[in-house]
Amino acid sequence: MNALYDSIGIxxxxxxxxxxxxxxxxxxxxxxxxxxxxxxxxxxxxxxxDLEVTALEPSAQMISQRPADAAQAVQGSAENIPFADDSFDAALAILTVHHWADAAKGLAEMRRVARKKIVILAFDPGFRENWLLDYWPQLAALDDAQMPPMDFYSGILGPVQISPLPVPHDCSDGFLYAYWRRPQAYLDPRLRKGSSSFWKIDGVDDGLARLERDLASGEWQKRYGDLLGQEQRDMGYRLLVADLA
Incomplete structure (x- = not known):
C-alpha cells in the first residue's frame, strides 16, 4: 500500500x-x-x-504533502510502530486500517503505545445501503476483502464503542462515498483519484457509462431522488472508540 500511495498520492x-x-x-x-x-x-x-500530535505514515509522497505547520511526521508502518509502550495518551487511525498489511498486528501495536484511548474511523463492510453498488457492484466485494468487520476490532482492542459517522451532503473530504448526493462527481477522473478503491477494481468505465447515461436520462433522479433532500446520511462509516484506562 505504501507503493500505491507513492503513485496515486500526488x-x-x-x-x-x-x-x-x-x-x-x-x-x-x-x-x-x-x-x-x-x-x-x-x-x-x-x-x-490543540493536542500534541505525532504522525506515523509509510508513504514518502504523503509526508511530502503535509502542511508546514502540521505535526511532526515519522516514516513507518502501523505493524511496527517505532515508539515504546504507553508513549501516548491516545492513538488515532483515520480510514487507514484497511490499507495495512496486517490489521491485527497494527491494532495490537496501537494498543501497545496508547495509555488511555484508541479512536478509529473505519468503514463497515456489511453496510449495503449505497447506490454506488448498483453501478460498481465490485465495490462490495472489495470492501469485504479489505475492510475488517466491526467485531474484528473488539477481538484485539477489547470493548469498543461503535457509532455511525454521518456524512454531510457537501462533505469537503473526497473519500469513496463522500459524494452520495453529488453523483456527477464520480464522472470526474480527478475526484475519483482521491479514492484508492477506483484503482483496485475492474469495470470502472462500464459503471461510469451507465451512471452518465442515467444522469442524462433522469433515471438516476427517478431511482435516488429522495437523497437530494437529505442534509447528511449514514454511508457506513463508523467511529470506534476503545477506552483503555
Missing amino acids: DYSNLRKADPRIAAHIRNAIGDVASVLNVGAGTGSYEPG
Whole structure:
C-alpha cells in the first residue's frame, strides 16, 4: 500500500480536505488527552490542532504533502510502530486500517503505545445501503476483502464503542462515498483519484457509462431522488472508540 500511495498520492492533499463537521466528531471522540499518535496519518487530515500530535505514515509522497505547520511526521508502518509502550495518551487511525498489511498486528501495536484511548474511523463492510453498488457492484466485494468487520476490532482492542459517522451532503473530504448526493462527481477522473478503491477494481468505465447515461436520462433522479433532500446520511462509516484506562 505504501507503493500505491507513492503513485496515486500526488495531489492527494487537495482532494482529501478534512471536513470540519467530521473533524468535530473525531475530536469529541478523542476527548480529554494531551498526546496523540496518528497512525497511517497521510497528509494530516483530522489531526487535532490543540493536542500534541505525532504522525506515523509509510508513504514518502504523503509526508511530502503535509502542511508546514502540521505535526511532526515519522516514516513507518502501523505493524511496527517505532515508539515504546504507553508513549501516548491516545492513538488515532483515520480510514487507514484497511490499507495495512496486517490489521491485527497494527491494532495490537496501537494498543501497545496508547495509555488511555484508541479512536478509529473505519468503514463497515456489511453496510449495503449505497447506490454506488448498483453501478460498481465490485465495490462490495472489495470492501469485504479489505475492510475488517466491526467485531474484528473488539477481538484485539477489547470493548469498543461503535457509532455511525454521518456524512454531510457537501462533505469537503473526497473519500469513496463522500459524494452520495453529488453523483456527477464520480464522472470526474480527478475526484475519483482521491479514492484508492477506483484503482483496485475492474469495470470502472462500464459503471461510469451507465451512471452518465442515467444522469442524462433522469433515471438516476427517478431511482435516488429522495437523497437530494437529505442534509447528511449514514454511508457506513463508523467511529470506534476503545477506552483503555
